[in-house]
Amino acid sequence: MWKLLSFFARFYTPGKFIRFIRGTGRRLHFLPKLMTIFYCMQDKDTPKFVKLALMGALGYVILPLDLVSDAFIGIGWLDDAAVVAAALRLAGTYVKPEHLEKVRRMFPFANV
Known part of the structure; x- marks a missing residue:
């Protein structure tokens, strides 16, 4: 499992993440x-193994070729959403109120 996370973590960089958000990301409901994953990963208190898992999740979402191609309208993002949900579950207690507050300021109507 850690090899798989390390593989996808290679595709994550802050620059790639920002480009993804500016392009495709705005259309994502998640x-x-x-x-939230991004802010948790940036926190110095988050353990390295959790950061690796979060980087793997972001790398998986950024990567255009994954289990179900993002080109398939409607179902293409389901695997990405599942990876994000799993990463947040793993991060659990490391997601701080400050992270959620930053997200709420960006997305006032979002359910985080």
Whole structure:
């Protein structure tokens, strides 16, 4: 499992993530959850193994070729949403109120 996370983490960089958000990301319903992952990953208190998992999740979402191609309208983002949900579940207690507050400021009507 860690090899798989490490593989997808290679596709994550802050620059790639920003480009993704500017392009495709705005159309995603789970964008607030992606931003929660991003803020949790940036936190110095988040353990390295959790950061690796979060980087893997972001890398998977950024990567255009994954289990179900994002080109398939309607179902193409389901695998990405599942990866994001799993990453947030793993991060659990490391997601701080400050992370959620930053996301709420960006997306006032989002459910985070």
